[in-house]
Amino acid sequence: MGNIPKLIIKRLALGVFVLWVVSLFIFLGVSLLPGDVATEILGQSALPETVAAFRHELGLDLPLHIRYVHWLGGLLTGDLGHSLANGRAVSQLIGERLGNTLFLAGVAACFSVPVSLLLGLLTALYRGSVFDRFTNAVTLTWISFPEFFVAYILIMFFSVQAGWFPSLSTMREGDSFAHSLYLVTLPALTLTLVVTAHMMRMTRAAIISVLGSPFIEMAKLKGIGQRRIIVWHALPNALAPIINVVVIDLAYLIVGVVVVEVVFVYPGLGQLMIDSVQRRDITVVQACSLIFAATYVLLNMFADVLAIATNPRLMYPK
Amino acid sequence: MTKLDSVRGTKGDVILDVKGLRIRAKSKAGWAEIVKGIDLTLRRGEILGLIGESGAGKSTIGLAALGYVKPGCRITDGTILFAGEDLSELSEAELRRLRGVRIAYVAQSAAAAFNPAHRLIDQYTEVAVVHGIRDAASARAQAVELYRKLHLPNPESFGERFPHQVSGGQLQRAMVAMALACKPDIIVFDEPTTALDVTTQIEVLAAIKDVVRDFHTAAIYITHDLAVVAQLADRIMVLRHGDLVEEGNTRQILEQPSADYTRQLLRRDPPKRDTTTASRNILTVSSVDAAYGSIKVLHDVSLSVGEGTTVAVVGESGSGKSTLARVVTGLLPCSKGTLMFDGRAIDSSLRRRSLDLRRRIQLVHQMPDTSLNPRHRVREVLGRPLSFYHGLMGRLRTARIIELLEQIELDPTFLDRFPEELSGGQKQRLCIARALAAKADLIICDEVTSALDQSVAQGILRLLMDLQKNLRVSYLFITHDLQTVRAIADEVVVMNQGRIVEQGPKDEFFAPPHHPYTQLLLTSVPQMDPDWLDSIRETRAALARAVSLA
Numbered sequence: 001m002g003n004i005p006k007l008i009i010k011r012l013a014l015g016v017f018v019l020w021v022v023s024l025f026i027f028l029g030v031s032l033l034p035g036d037v038a039t040e041i042l043g044q045s046a047l048p049e050t051v052a053a054f055r056h057e058l059g060l061d062l063p064l065h066i067r068y069v070h071w072l073g074g075l076l077t078g079d080l081g082h083s084l085a086n087g088r089a090v091s092q093l094i095g096e097r098l099g100n101t102l103f104l105a106g107v108a109a110c111f112s113v114p115v116s117l118l119l120g121l122l123t124a125l126y127r128g129s130v131f132d133r134f135t136n137a138v139t140l141t142w143i144s145f146p147e148f149f150v151a152y153i154l155i156m157f158f159s160v161q162a163g164w165f166p167s168l169s170t171m172r173e174g175d176s177f178a179h180s181l182y183l184v185t186l187p188a189l190t191l192t193l194v195v196t197a198h199m200m201r202m203t204r205a206a207i208i209s210v211l212g213s214p215f216i217e218m219a220k221l222k223g224i225g226q227r228r229i230i231v232w233h234a235l236p237n238a239l240a241p242i243i244n245v246v247v248i249d250l251a252y253l254i255v256g257v258v259v260v261e262v263v264f265v266y267p268g269l270g271q272l273m274i275d276s277v278q279r280r281d282i283t284v285v286q287a288c289s290l291i292f293a294a295t296y297v298l299l300n301m302f303a304d305v306l307a308i309a310t311n312p313r314l315m316y317p318k
Numbered sequence: 319m320t321k322l323d324s325v326r327g328t329k330g331d332v333i334l335d336v337k338g339l340r341i342r343a344k345s346k347a348g349w350a351e352i353v354k355g356i357d358l359t360l361r362r363g364e365i366l367g368l369i370g371e372s373g374a375g376k377s378t379i380g381l382a383a384l385g386y387v388k389p390g391c392r393i394t395d396g397t398i399l400f401a402g403e404d405l406s407e408l409s410e411a412e413l414r415r416l417r418g419v420r421i422a423y424v425a426q427s428a429a430a431a432f433n434p435a436h437r438l439i440d441q442y443t444e445v446a447v448v449h450g451i452r453d454a455a456s457a458r459a460q461a462v463e464l465y466r467k468l469h470l471p472n473p474e475s476f477g478e479r480f481p482h483q484v485s486g487g488q489l490q491r492a493m494v495a496m497a498l499a500c501k502p503d504i505i506v507f508d509e510p511t512t513a514l515d516v517t518t519q520i521e522v523l524a525a526i527k528d529v530v531r532d533f534h535t536a537a538i539y540i541t542h543d544l545a546v547v548a549q550l551a552d553r554i555m556v557l558r559h560g561d562l563v564e565e566g567n568t569r570q571i572l573e574q575p576s577a578d579y580t581r582q583l584l585r586r587d588p589p590k591r592d593t594t595t596a597s598r599n600i601l602t603v604s605s606v607d608a609a610y611g612s613i614k615v616l617h618d619v620s621l622s623v624g625e626g627t628t629v630a631v632v633g634e635s636g637s638g639k640s641t642l643a644r645v646v647t648g649l650l651p652c653s654k655g656t657l658m659f660d661g662r663a664i665d666s667s668l669r670r671r672s673l674d675l676r677r678r679i680q681l682v683h684q685m686p687d688t689s690l691n692p693r694h695r696v697r698e699v700l701g702r703p704l705s706f707y708h709g710l711m712g713r714l715r716t717a718r719i720i721e722l723l724e725q726i727e728l729d730p731t732f733l734d735r736f737p738e739e740l741s742g743g744q745k746q747r748l749c750i751a752r753a754l755a756a757k758a759d760l761i762i763c764d765e766v767t768s769a770l771d772q773s774v775a776q777g778i779l780r781l782l783m784d785l786q787k788n789l790r791v792s793y794l795f796i797t798h799d800l801q802t803v804r805a806i807a808d809e810v811v812v813m814n815q816g817r818i819v820e821q822g823p824k825d826e827f828f829a830p831p832h833h834p835y836t837q838l839l840l841t842s843v844p845q846m847d848p849d850w851l852d853s854i855r856e857t858r859a860a861l862a863r864a865v866s867l868a
Contacts, residue, residue: 213430214425214427214430214431215430215431215432215433215434217388217425217431218423218425218431218432218433219433220386220417221381221384221386221417221418221422221423221425222417222418222422222423222444222445222448222496223413223414223415223416223417223418223419223445223448223449224414224418224444224448225414225448228448232436232444233433233435236433236435236436237433237434237435310435311435312434312435312436312480312482313434313480313482316479316480316483318482318483
């Protein structure tokens with residue numbers, strides 16, 4: 001039982017190291033961008049003295065490594081710094097956007113994960129049937145289209161023609177939960193359509209590969225029905241690959257939603273990051289990137305912990 | 319307490335009546351018949367032994383008694399009457415009501431047949447609960463009682479364990495318990511002790527014998543080992559290639575078999591030969607320790623193999639005999655001790671051994687299926703070591719391959735076959751030829767005959783001996799089978815828990831006095847005598863105590 005706390009500690013330590021490496025890459029990468037926030041705000045025609053003064057004010061005239069140390073020092077004390085563009089605290093800027101992103105990802109996950117697992121189970125149960133082939137064909141079709149295309153198709157049908165849902169998901173403070181849910185329906189549906197095929201097909205494949213095991217034949221010879229064989233005998237032995245693919249998709253829902261956010265003008269982290277890159281608002285870009293990296297690290301650790309917790313061989317050694 | 323020992327019906331009523339059963343299996347050439355019109359009757363309380371070598375159709379017939387055929391097979395003709403209903407005509411749903419409840423199954427490998435994700439007790443109670451015969455609580459109570467009856471350790475908590483947490487023999491008994499959960503009318507035992515060590519096999523056999531008698535259950539007992547089935551069966555059917563060879567009560571089959579094939583199965587004397595003594599040693603292992611990570615598996619092992627002789631290493635699973643093979647080949651460098659080969663100290667790590675040294679020590683595995691690349695033809699399997707070690711190419715190489723094939727008694731038509739086009743015995747011959755292609759001086763044979771039928775195994779043993787006589791090759795022969803030892807060894811080394819407990823010339827090994835562990839091994843080998851199991855149980859129990867104390 002001591003396995004899991006040990007693993008979590010090890011992974012967290014490794015995660016901190018990974019984040020540090022990522023922070024280096026981000027910092028160097030961002031510093032390679034042409035121009036900076038000063039030229040971006042003051043415009044091309046600004047006098048060189050004005051630009052220099054503005055840079056000095058923001059600390060951009062310091063050497064790269066000093067700036068990095070400053071930034072990292074702030075980070076370690078929990079200070080993400082201030083936006084170069086408008087001077088607001090980065091933590092505050094990001095805070096509400098992160099909330100929105102997690103809300104959208106959460107809604108999409110709550111819908112797509114159970115649906116994918118259920119479809120995976122059903123297609124494994126009725127493999128080779130018309131239902132199986134139909135489901136496979138439809139989900140594969142959705143995954144083959146680019147996200148923005150799926151998004152526009154949904155907008156065309158559900159907001160332009162039917163008028164059921166808004167095509168813009170602009171959230172405002174004070175929106176009720178129900179209203180927020182209503183606003184994110186279409187982006188969440190887009191994301192669901194994009195990730196379902198992946199999870200469903202992995203579930204189906206993992207279960208089918210377990211169905212060839214001798215203990216499945218034994219279950220049949222015990223007179224156990226097909227449904228129970230799939231759910232009780234096959235599924236627990238197929239969990240490891242399923243967990244991994246679900247977690248990768250969850251990470252994608254948080255990190256990879258930029259395009260969907262842009263299409264629906266949804267005020268999420270992805271859109272904030274793109275805007276900040278355009279404005280050369282380095283501090284915000286760095287903070288967003290670190291959050292994305294941390295998401296991957298944490299979710300992967302979560303997947304490994306779950307994989308151990310669901311495997312009796314690892315959970316209960318001899 | 320539930321009353322377990324309910325007696326249903328009387329011995330004598332026919333409970334299963336199979337008539338003219340024909341089963342076909344899909345093969346490359348269409349549907350091949352694998353069961354060719356078998357009649358079989360089973361009465362209440364009776365144990366029927368089905369015996370035969372691989373391909374006899376005995377497992378297929380056993381599964382058909384549950385109305386089940388493996389994927390890719392179908393019943394083409396005949397009836398399987400159980401309690402008045404023809405199982406071959408019932409729907410899946412109707413069959414499910416019978417399976418596990420009135421007809422139960424015990425599989426060959428309990429380790430594979432138990433679901434690794436669930437506790438033993440949950441897999442036990444599943445049968446009764448799913449079929450609505452008991453609730454979970456009473457099924458649990460009944461399980462504990464059965465576990466106790468089958469002499470499983472700590473019966474109250476035994477079921478809380480996962481399959482990987484208990485030993486092979488315990489798992490097999492847990493499966494017997496599971497089969498008994500609904501007090502079935504018939505249990506089909508499909509080679510339930512084949513995968514076990516001899517000393518464990520005897521315990522499982524005794525447990526099966528007791529519960530089947532106490533529960534008054536009819537049973538079909540499938541095995542390839544006549545001596546095993548002789549301990550349990552009232553009646554025996556001898557099968558071959560899906561046909562019945564002969565049928566009779568156990569004593570009659572053992573004492574007056576009418577068919578030649580049965581006599582052949584009964585004759586267990588392996589090929590014999592005179593022992594040779596060597597003038598010099600080809601391999602000397604001195605005080606070797608070896609470990610997997612922090613788990614030490616070999617303790618102070620010393621032995622030597624004389625040139626042109628055979629040293630048999632005997633032991634049960636976990637005794638360290640295969641680890642010893644890995645140490646000699648250099649796959650697992652030893653942590654202490656030295657290895658000498660042909661008079662010179664050699665490195666314990668394969669990576670630092672010269673090509674020529676690697677050539678001189680070759681290994682033949684237990685499973686030819688997994689040690690032959692399925693995409694290499696015979697020509698490539700044998701050609702590779704010829705060019706790798708000896709630089710042979712072109713026509714010379716082909717000529718040498720044909721010569722090697724002749725040595726293993728295969729003709730040149732085999733050159734372009736893939737392993738899957740060979741029989742199990744032919745595959746193992748090919749593996750031996752591969753070792754010969756390298757011109758090895760020492761061949762390590764790791765259970766090379768264990769996966770083969772007895773008649774095929776004897777052919778392989780004979781081949782190995784002929785090769786030794788002609789080529790002066792030495793063998794380190796790892797086996798758990800004492801019959802094989804009797805046939806081929808010059809010297810015997812007995813291992814138990816990573817240590818050598820006894821070693822010496824073969825004749826001394828088979829003659830008393832024995833080390834207690836050796837005696838336990840020797841007395842565990844089933845004899846062709848229906849009374850053997852009962853007669854041996856007490857003396858064996860005393861021996862087992864002596865070994866565990868030692």
